Amino acid sequence: MPGIMCWSNARLDGKTVIVTGANKGIGFETAKDLAVRGAKIILACRDLTRAQKAADDIKEETKNENVIVHQLNLASLASVRSFAQKINETEEQLNILINNAGVMMPPKSQTGDGFELQFGVNYLGHFLLTNLLLDLLKKSAPSRVVSVSAYAHHAGILNWGDLQWEKREYDPLESFGDSKIALIYFTRTLAKKMEGTGVTTYCLHPGIIKTDQYQHIATSLGPWRSVFINIVASWFGKTLVHGAQTTIHCAVTEGLEDKTGQYFTDCWPREPGYRTKDENVARMLWQVSERLVGLSQRVPSERSSVGAAQGEAPAP
Numbered sequence: 001m002p003g004i005m006c007w008s009n010a011r012l013d014g015k016t017v018i019v020t021g022a023n024k025g026i027g028f029e030t031a032k033d034l035a036v037r038g039a040k041i042i043l044a045c046r047d048l049t050r051a052q053k054a055a056d057d058i059k060e061e062t063k064n065e066n067v068i069v070h071q072l073n074l075a076s077l078a079s080v081r082s083f084a085q086k087i088n089e090t091e092e093q094l095n096i097l098i099n100n101a102g103v104m105m106p107p108k109s110q111t112g113d114g115f116e117l118q119f120g121v122n123y124l125g126h127f128l129l130t131n132l133l134l135d136l137l138k139k140s141a142p143s144r145v146v147s148v149s150a151y152a153h154h155a156g157i158l159n160w161g162d163l164q165w166e167k168r169e170y171d172p173l174e175s176f177g178d179s180k181i182a183l184i185y186f187t188r189t190l191a192k193k194m195e196g197t198g199v200t201t202y203c204l205h206p207g208i209i210k211t212d213q214y215q216h217i218a219t220s221l222g223p224w225r226s227v228f229i230n231i232v233a234s235w236f237g238k239t240l241v242h243g244a245q246t247t248i249h250c251a252v253t254e255g256l257e258d259k260t261g262q263y264f265t266d267c268w269p270r271e272p273g274y275r276t277k278d279e280n281v282a283r284m285l286w287q288v289s290e291r292l293v294g295l296s297q298r299v300p301s302e303r304s305s306v307g308a309a310q311g312e313a314p315a316p
């Protein structure tokens with residue numbers, strides 16, 4: 001629904017917010033709105049020049065001077081660790097973490113750590129980032145983690161035998177769906193793990209918004225489907241302002257605590273797809289993710305460990 005707005009007037013004076021991928025698109029609009037509400041905004045972006053330009057634009061438009069940039073490349077676990085370390089060392093508090101950055105249907109490619117790019121950037125990078133910032137989030141409670149998933153999670157399967165698309169022909173849409181299903185499972189599991197801590201978490205579909213996410217559609221889906229999708233996105237899609245509203249709603253609206261773990265669309269909780277419901281998969285995905293990013297004791301030291309970790313999970 002193109003016109004849905006977040007109607008909360010909540011102020012964020014004295015609060016600190018991180019938005020990943022905030023130099024453009026939905027992340028930029030989200031950061032701008034939260035800056036208007038008085039928060040300190042940290043733009044977590046891979047390109048510092050683009051990030052600084054975005055920060056300057058936000059400062060000028062909102063008159064909030066408390067907007068800073070830090071480098072974060074979600075395609076590199078080392079970069080995620082370095083970013084988190086900087087935040088943990090320099091920030092007294094973190095009240096809202098918005099896992100917004102993403103790539104959609106690029107040609108087959110890998111992160112620096114050898115993960116399929118969409119799964120690595122959209123999901124694993126944010127999984128590691130959130131986990132490394134959890135102590136600060138707990139210390140700052142009440143605090144929130146908001147992850148931008150997508151309706152396209154319906155296309156995901158989470159094929160445990162080949163999560164990194166090494167054994168099958170790469171399907172960019174299914175792979176995008178995998179990364180977004182994983183964010184839905186992540187949100188539900190995190191909500192359970194955070195019970196009683198004051199940290200709550202939400203995920204969402206922002207709507208269809210014609211942004212640079214669509215740059216790979218033609219190569220990935222072919223010219224006809226690309227034309228169709230671009231027409232739908234341009235004619236029936238949301239504006240950037242409207243596309244940011246569900247993220248903003250999940251980040252600021254008062255009284256959402258009992259909705260922790262849920263999936264939102266148009267500022268309202270909805271049921272996500274049937275493939276997101278398996279508690280066994282939720283548990284295994286968390287364990288496999290911990291191993292892939294090196295958070296559990298059994299750190300995968302070689303690429304082969306990735307496949308080994310996946311092999312242990314049940315078929316969803």
Ligand SMILES: NC(=O)c1ccc[n+]([C@@H]2O[C@H](COP(=O)([O-])OP(=O)(O)OC[C@H]3O[C@@H](n4cnc5c(N)ncnc54)[C@H](OP(=O)(O)O)[C@@H]3O)[C@@H](O)[C@H]2O)c1
Pocket residue numbers: 020021022023024025026027044045046047050072073074075076100101102103104121122148149150151205206207208209210211212213214
């Ligand atoms: N637009 C839609 O219709 C739609 C629909 C459903 C879900 N979503 C989701 O909404 C989120 C925001 O998308 P958008 O439409 O605003 O897209 P966008 O305009 O393309 O913005 C994506 C942002 O992610 C950043 N990013 C990409 N790879 C990164 C990496 N390795 N490390 C750090 N940042 C990285 C980009 O940085 P650079 O500028 O450096 O590339 C950019 O800031 C994404 O998660 C997307 O999947 C969008």
